[in-house]
Amino acid sequence: MVAGSSAGGMKEILEMLNFAAKQYVTADAEVISMDHVNKAMDRLAKGDVRYRFVVDIANTIRPQTSIS
Incomplete structure (x- = not known):
């Protein structure tokens, strides 16, 4: 689940x-x-979380390659 406020x-x-x-x-x-x-x-479901998670999207999205 993704939630916001x-x-x-x-x-x-x-x-x-x-x-x-x-x-x-x-x-x-x-x-x-x-x-x-x-x-x-x-x-998170197991309760094995000490800090909040921050997803680093900018450094993990792979650029799309063009088809030649």
Whole structure:
């Protein structure tokens, strides 16, 4: 399942990020590639997750090759 929140717009998000920065609030994340999403979901189901997952899409999408 992929979920999101409609807790606010860009203004509210920026305010929250600025507040977190001023208070030195940080988040721990485990960066995974697209190839590991299914394994991450399995780990989530087992409760074997210590940090939130961040999927690094930009570095894992392979460019399409043109057909000559």
